[in-house]
Amino acid sequence: xxxxxSESDRPRIAVFGGRVTSDTLLEEAYxxxxxxxxxxxxxxxxxxxxxxxAASHGAxxxxxxxxxxxxxxxxxxxxxxxxxPIVTGIGTARNSIIARSVHGGIAIDxxxxxxxEIAYSIDFNIPLVGIRTWEIEGVIPAKNAGDAVEQLWKxxxxx
Numbered sequence: 001x002x003x004x005x006s007e008s009d010r011p012r013i014a015v016f017g018g019r020v021t022s023d024t025l026l027e028e029a030y031x032x033x034x035x036x037x038x039x040x041x042x043x044x045x046x047x048x049x050x051x052x053x054a055a056s057h058g059a060x061x062x063x064x065x066x067x068x069x070x071x072x073x074x075x076x077x078x079x080x081x082x083x084x085p086i087v088t089g090i091g092t093a094r095n096s097i098i099a100r101s102v103h104g105g106i107a108i109d110x111x112x113x114x115x116x117e118i119a120y121s122i123d124f125n126i127p128l129v130g131i132r133t134w135e136i137e138g139v140i141p142a143k144n145a146g147d148a149v150e151q152l153w154k155x156x157x158x159x
Contacts, residue, residue: 011041011156012067014098014105014126016117017051017133021109028131029054029108031145037064039153044102046071046094047078047085051108056081069098096120104152106142107133127155 013036017029033055036043043059045052047068056066060081068082073089088094092113099105099120104127107118114133121128122138129148130139140155142148 011036011039011104011153012044012102013041013152014044014102014117014121015051015055015108016045016098016105016110016114016121017055017108018110018114019048019050019052021050025109025132026051026054028145030058032106032108032131032148033058033060033064033066034062035145035149037062039149042067044069044098046098046113047082049079051110053079053081055108067101069094069101092116099124099126102126104128104156106131106148106152107139109133127152 029051033043037059042065044067047070056079059066065083066081067084068078069086071091071094073087075085075087078085095117105121107114107130109132118134128139129142129152131142131148140151142151
């Protein structure tokens with residue numbers, strides 16, 4: 001993928017993951033967000049806590065843009081690192097919106113909400129890399145944040 005020339009060329013990358021996880025995986029999420037922003041990507045996530053907040057924090061620390069597609073109807077519910085909160089009021093149904101809005105994704109840990117985001121991504125033919133998440137056909141396993149971002153960047157294509 002060439003270096004983005006304009007805002008519309010920038011890769012839109014989702015980070016999917018649970019609200020509760022280990023400190024080790026929160027650090028991986030932070031690193032993923034930081035690497036995505038450092039490479040010029042726009043980070044998309046559910047905008048709440050846990051993996052989403054850690055990835056948002058990493059992206060923000062790298063000067064990146066974070067779009068939070070919130071399950072709530074209140075922009076104040078977004079984590080403090082979200083640059084652009086999108087309020088939906090539709091709960092986990094917003095997972096489909098996240099998957100439809102991006103060029104690729106990285107799943108980190110997670111439970112059933114993450115599983116639904118993985119399923120939408122696979123169904124929509126969105127390249128998806130996983131760090132210690134659901135082992136499902138279509139999820140490319142990665143060892144860590146650097147490996148995940150590298151593998152995803154190799155697969156990014158769009159018109």
